[in-house]
Amino acid sequence: MLQQQQNKRPRTRITDDQLRVLRQYFDINNSPNEDQIKEMADKSGLPQKVIKHWFRNTLFKERQRNKDSPYNFNNPPITTLEDTKIDSKPPSPEPQKQECYGSKRSSRTRFTDYQLRVLQDFFDANAYPKDDEFEQLSNLLSLPTRVIVVWFQNARQKARKNYENQGQFRAVGPAQAHLLVCTGRHEMTNIIV
């Protein structure tokens, strides 16, 4: 069960200054080319590989966090055939765009008892929901999908830790048992287009 835990690279810490550099570029272009990456590596002193990874993750998270994010592909320039109006007021106010990167992490969600019960219940049966199942839970509990995804992530983490502590002799719940078997990641089986 001790898989590939051996040669993990130590986690790179990105300082605030480095983050500022990355953010600055990200704000302009979230898909930097090699030259830009090189520039950033130069300015920040970070390995290019780390920078690429940061961009990938940041873009992904940005989209998940905010569906209205300008980084989201689903916000293309409105090209409706609907005519007119378009030139009326193109400069949208955009008042609440403070976004200052010094912003704190989002406030902690407080789940209701009911929400926790449903989540735990589901987790017990299946620790790895599919996309549509996340969607259903999100819908049912009125919680953002991302919050639910994170909850399952933390729940798995907790279950594993729990299992490690309790020793291997104890009976484990189906979800935990599943975790033990599921060494690999969740495969994207049958994707229906």
Place this chain on the structure above:
DNA sequence: GACCCATTATTA
């Protein structure tokens, strides 16, 4: 891009 997991930070 899904998931892992150590870590950070919020809140009862």
Place this chain on the structure above:
DNA sequence: TAATAATGGGTC
């Protein structure tokens, strides 16, 4: 201060 939601960097 414990529990745990959220984050960030790593792996596959």
